[in-house]
Amino acid sequence: MYTTELSDKGKVRAAQAVAEDPERLAHFDARVAADDFIEPKDWMPEAYRKTLIRQISQHAHSEIVGMLPEGNWITRAPTLRRKAVLLAKVQDEGGHGLYLYSAAETLGTSRDEMVEALHSGRAKYSTIFNYPTLTWADIGAIGWLVDGAAIMNQVPLQRTSYGPYARAMVRICKEESFHQRQGFEIMTVMAGGSAAQKRMAQDALNRWWWPSLMMFGPPDDNSPNSAQSMRWRIKRESNDEIRQRFIDATVPQAEAIGLEIPDAALKWNEARGAYDFGEIDWEEFYAVVRGEGPLAKERMAARVSAWEDGAWVREAALAHAAKHDARMAAQ
């Protein structure tokens, strides 16, 4: 799972206005330009720190919220094998969220602050998780397309300039490949099954294709923070470059299992050595970013109630630990 950086325009620029020692800044810029990694105790510009906190926490939130659309199907998986696989995948997403929250905490934010930002609606997460999972084929489509898109996005992040983020991405990328393959396997089986099963697979592809392309974020000419993130080597490839690579890899996969990409304008362009594709509905994307996705309210309600209903467990564990410490001290 993944989210591209979804910030409110202008915020990063405001942060940059803070005066910083030009000598330290020049040293930092030179290190980043030379592909050195920045580690938690190294000096870094405030705007770099803030950008990273926002991006890594959004990425973490996306992993955690991303557990919901799939978790929805654990009890209804068609076989015991599929259920065990889906459980393992959703568990991995939880783990990915934890690696990323930990990486963000090295920048001076706390877990509580991040959770609060998510629950209050200040923090964003990937738009993709505000779409519903209507049938079992959606679980196939998510693994194949959503995790496939995540892999495309995350592979370059293994070389992102902030060490703890890069190391978290190395772990995540290692685990991600199973997610995509289990999804593609579901799609392969359904596309090769009965006419009704094939229709379900095609329907899931139709609904998930365009939202998956939106996961790479707005087009490069309308991505205000991209240039700075590229200079800082937080981001190493542009939204449009990664989107194109995803399309070029995925179209032949759909063809191989007899499904059709829902884009009349999709056409191989010999000269570019890449597929041309139709217009993405960016109005829909920005509406989902603003919190108007079909399931945005349900997703947040589920997160908030999980947090609130679990409060007594967190408190009980602390009380138990305190009692144990007191007993040990008394001995």
Next chain:
Amino acid sequence: MSKEWPLWEVFVRAKNGLAHKHAGSVHAADARMALEAARDTYTRRMEGISLWVVPSASITASDPGEAAALFEPALDKVYRHPTFYTIPEGVKNI
């Protein structure tokens, strides 16, 4: 009566981008001295560019006797690996 200096575990980062890795331990009276001792003991040949020292007493280790209960359940979950899944012949980039 003499009192032994406490034990500290030493972690060395070989270069930026890599995690700190456990190198060994030193005895020292306080954290500052532990860092200096670690520097002298474990980084004499440019083995690292950053050090962590942690009081050994602060480390909780898993019990070797529980290793089977902790780690063996992963053995029969081969479906966590990508090679468990059959991909039709000729399908690439997955």
